[in-house]
Amino acid sequence: MSAITIYGNRESGNCWKGKWVADLLGVANExxxxxxxxxxxxxxxxLKLNPAGQVPVAVLxxxxxxxxxxxxxxxxxxxxxxVPTDSYARAKMYEWLFWEQYNHEPSVAVRRAxxxxxxxTEETVNPALKDRGEAALARMELQLKETPYLVGDALSLADVxxxxxxxxxxxxxxxxxxxxxxxxxVARVERDLNLASAHEAA
Amino acid sequence: MSAITIYGNRESGNCWKGKWVADLLGVANExxxxxxxxxxxxxxxxLKLNPAGQVPVAVLxxxxxxxxxxxxxxxxxxxxxxVPTDSYARAKMYEWLFWEQYNHEPSVAVRRAxxxxxxxTEETVNPALKDRGEAALARMELQLKETPYLVGDALSLADVxxxxxxxxxxxxxxxxxxxxxxxxxVARVERDLNLASAHEAA
Numbered sequence: 393m394s395a396i397t398i399y400g401n402r403e404s405g406n407c408w409k410g411k412w413v414a415d416l417l418g419v420a421n422e423x424x425x426x427x428x429x430x431x432x433x434x435x436x437x438x439l440k441l442n443p444a445g446q447v448p449v450a451v452l453x454x455x456x457x458x459x460x461x462x463x464x465x466x467x468x469x470x471x472x473x474x475v476p477t478d479s480y481a482r483a484k485m486y487e488w489l490f491w492e493q494y495n496h497e498p499s500v501a502v503r504r505a506x507x508x509x510x511x512x513t514e515e516t517v518n519p520a521l522k523d524r525g526e527a528a529l530a531r532m533e534l535q536l537k538e539t540p541y542l543v544g545d546a547l548s549l550a551d552v553x554x555x556x557x558x559x560x561x562x563x564x565x566x567x568x569x570x571x572x573x574x575x576x577x578v579a580r581v582e583r584d585l586n587l588a589s590a591h592e593a594a
Numbered sequence: 595m596s597a598i599t600i601y602g603n604r605e606s607g608n609c610w611k612g613k614w615v616a617d618l619l620g621v622a623n624e625x626x627x628x629x630x631x632x633x634x635x636x637x638x639x640x641l642k643l644n645p646a647g648q649v650p651v652a653v654l655x656x657x658x659x660x661x662x663x664x665x666x667x668x669x670x671x672x673x674x675x676x677v678p679t680d681s682y683a684r685a686k687m688y689e690w691l692f693w694e695q696y697n698h699e700p701s702v703a704v705r706r707a708x709x710x711x712x713x714x715t716e717e718t719v720n721p722a723l724k725d726r727g728e729a730a731l732a733r734m735e736l737q738l739k740e741t742p743y744l745v746g747d748a749l750s751l752a753d754v755x756x757x758x759x760x761x762x763x764x765x766x767x768x769x770x771x772x773x774x775x776x777x778x779x780v781a782r783v784e785r786d787l788n789l790a791s792a793h794e795a796a
Contacts, residue, residue, distance in 0.1 A: 443733055443736050444693060444697065444733055452682070456682060458682075458685050458686065458689060459689050459693070460688065460689040460692040460693055460696075461692075462688070462692050463685055463686075463688035463689040463691075463692050464685075466685065466688050467681070467682075467684075467685035467688070470681065479669070479672065480654070480658060480660075480669075482669075483660050483665055483666075483668065483669035484660065484665075486662065486664070486665035486668050486669070487660060487661050487662040487665040489665075489692075490662040490663075490664050490665050490691075490692070490695055491646060491661070491662055493692055493695055493696050494662075494695050494696070494699075495646065497696075498700070531645055531646055534645050
């Protein structure tokens with residue numbers, strides 16, 4: 393895979409996924425910081441990269457663009473050890489990727505964004521986000537009590553996708569002490585990805 | 595691919611995706627109707643099939659389970675004409691699949707569900723859903739003015755995913771007359787999938 397440029401925001405877990413995969417697989421990559429809080433993902437130039445007005449966007453070596461964090465990962469990791477070769481295991485990886493974007497991110501990441509960036513407090517934030525986020529973490533706990541990674545015994549894109557906001561869930565008011573298998577898995581995946589602990593640093 | 599059983603609800607576009615793909619590719623399939631409005635997706639037996647408590651769930655011939663509508667499609671369609679062989683086109687298909695679940699379904703499908711099943715009216719439904727749904731339809735219009743299908747010249751899973759709720763968008767108060775390329779594409783994809791027009795039937 394030739395070099396890519398990632399247009400991302402450093403506070404967005406979604407944006408890091410592609411960079412982590414590129415770094416792990418030795419794909420040369422460059423990062424262009426987009427200040428989403430200043431509207432830089434809605435400018436005419438940015439909308440040419442992604443008409444949906446969202447980060448991340450990857451620009452490939454030939455200039456073609458690709459949006460959606462999990463699609464960028466799938467493209468970068470095609471044929472690599474991060475995608476299971478067994479057909480059913482690969483399907484379960486897809487299940488986790490879609491689940492992450494539908495259930496986990498809109499609760500865990502959104503509650504974090506509300507508290508950290510949008511001036512909400514524990515009192516004023518939408519109360520449903522806590523229950524939904526804890527349900528998502530409980531779903532992961534159920535799996536991670538059985539297997540060290542979300543899909544069996546090896547790191548896959550499912551773990552990269554789900555760790556992005558789970559490792560900073562405490563910033564959204566979630567206590568991983570309630571989910572010990574998840575907590576141990578976060579440390580395991582951070583080590584696999586050569587990341588400093590987001591929790592210790594907090 | 596051997597036979598599958600789909601646990602789904604007939605009012606859910608997400609549930610139809612896997613059945614349409616199975617029918618198109620000649621995969622024998624059985625449908626078990628789950629009345630989500632009576633809580634049948636939250637019973638202990640159902641949660642054994644999918645701990646996330648969501649339809650659809652596919653049960654494969656060997657008894658193993660798979661959730662998430664787009665993951666079920668990807669599994670069924672692996673190696674078929676519904677998945678582009680070109681690597682970049684395949685990545686764009688993934689982009690649409692994730693975009694559909696993150697942007698389109700939570701606006702177009704949710705507004706439909708609010709109006710059709712949850713007793714909301716044009717006056718009481720969350721006003722943000724209309725803007726978000728129209729933005730999603732406008733994003734599709736931009737592409738479909740350029741190409742007959744979301745990824746180039748041929749039907750792919752991107753079209754199956756996005757047509758599921760677009761074809762019933764009028765039930766959510768969206769007027770496809772504003773999006774003529776989308777409207778023509780709905781008819782094209784319905785024909786490809788051998789479906790009666792959902793709009794004419796309405």
